[in-house]
Structure formats: structure tokens, C-alpha cells
Amino acid sequence: MDGPAPIGPPEVLAALGAAFRLHEHPDVTCPVEVCAALGVPLERTVKTLAFVTPEDHLLLAAVPGHARLRYGALARAVGIRRGDLSPAGTERLTRAGMQPGGVCPVSADRAATVVFDETVGSLGLVHCGSGRPGSSIEIETAELMAAVPTAATAQIAGLPVDEPA
Template identity: 45%
Template sequence: MSRHIEPVSPVAVLTTRGVPFRLHEHSPALTVADLRSGTDFCIERSVKTLAFSTRDDRIVLAAVPGPAKVHYAALAVLVGVRRADLRPSTPEVLAGLGMEPGGISPIPTLSDHDGLVMVFDESVPSLGPIFCGSGSAHQTIEVGADALVGLWKEPLLGVITAPPNRTAP
């Protein structure tokens, strides 16, 4: 029997855990182009998070540096599934995490992480202060990358970015 777990906002998680951060308000941003045109954030100092669902009902959050592309095959190997078993999460799945498209956050919003897998590209912890999703498309969180990774009990770290100048498989 599955139980419903109410998500906690990323801001509440950071506040409760005593992690220093800044919350930035802006017009809704669903893409990197929206961020470039609607904010003055340095994309090179950002971490974008994509959400995937697997056939075995896990949710995979993959966080990579903002300008990078996810290497889907490498992500699948790290998570232990076939590439074909990773599919973009639906808005309904995101809502269950307390998030919306354009605001996917790499901050744990569920107290029970069963079925939730967080994967960081190995470069993320050393990025210093970064901008990341807040759960909402009109807010961005600025936080230390190492503190962000430290919020997770057992995050996976690996090379999940596609090489430059090559399309991710």
C-alpha cells in the first residue's frame, strides 16, 4: 500500500536545516533562454535539474551545470536502468514533489526519500555559489553547491553531462 507524503518547499528545507541562501523573484522561466532574457543570473553559475520517472516507479532528479546537456545513457547506467526506461516526469509527478515545470529543484522536498533518486554530475559540488530551481518557475534559489549536495542522505555522483559539441544520446 502506498502512502501519500506531503512535500515540503525547498525554501523550508533550507531554512530548517540552517543552510544560507537567497531567494530571487523573476518572471516565469521555463528554459535557459528565459533565464538569459528575464534575469541577470550567470548561467555558468547555475545548476539545472531534470526530473525523470522510471518503469519501476522511481523518480530520478538529475542536476547538471546550467550550460551542460544531460548524457541520458550515462544517467541511466548510474541509476541502474535502461535508457529506454527513463522518461520525463509529468506535471502531476512534479506536483507530488511540490514542484512545477521550470522550477524543478535539486533540494529534497520529501521527508521519505523512498523511490526518489538524486543524481548530481560530479562537477556540481565544486561549483561554489550557484543558482538552482526553487520548485516554482518564478523563483530561483542561490545557495552553495556543496551545501546543496549535503542535503541528501545518499546522492549519486557521476559524469552525467554530454561532452561539449555533441548531442546527448
């Protein structure tokens, strides 16, 4: 890759003036272990899944940490076929300032399409990926979502049945 590496989510958030805290957990990457290390329930996290389209366009889907992504609903939300969603690889994530295991809905790829599940906005203070697997960002969902003004909101998550909708 030519030139310097893209900036990561913390730098993007700082440049936007967003209020957040960065938490290091270098030896813990499993979501349940990260939650235990940070002292937060999985329900107070936002996980982001990264995909690429056949045109190499980055698509980021942000859902509550305890939810499952509904792939068909995500594809419909952005007007593509389900079969056009492919997991983003390491090289593609690197171009967006991120690494596997640390994906964030805020990225250096300003052309990325971001879709937040409709429930994310009501979560309040959450933890999400920082761009690196060994740290997390603590941020209010309003600040997180405001950092991606072009993001869409749609019903893309399947919540566990014992959770209220």
C-alpha cells in the same frame, strides 16, 4: 490529492538549516532570460531534470546549466536501462513539492534518487530551481549537495567542447 500539498525545496532547505537566498522572477522562465534577470551566467546555474521509472520512482539529475545530460550515463549511474527513463509529469512533480520549470535536486520526496554531475561540486555559488518556475535559489553547491546526503555523483553531463573538462 488528499491532505496538504508537499513542501517545496525552499522549505526543505530551511528545515535543514541550509544557507540560501530565494530570488523571484515571476515573468521570466526561459533559462537565458532568468540568467539575464539575475545577472548570472548560465555556467553558474544547476539545472535539474526529472524522470520517473516504471515503478513511479522519482529520479533527479543535476548538471551545470550550460551542459547537456547524457541519458545513457545517467541510467548506468543508477543501474537501470535507458529505456526506463521517462520524463516526470506535472502530477509526479507536484507530489515532490515542485512544478515544471522549477525542478530542484532537493525535494519533498525523500525517496527520490538524485545524481549530481561530477562537475557540480566545484561550481561554488550557483542558482537552481526553487520548485516553482517564477523563482530561483541561490546557494553554494556544497550546501546544495549536503541537503541530499544520499545523492550519487557521476559523469552524467556533456559539457560544451570549448569548456575545460
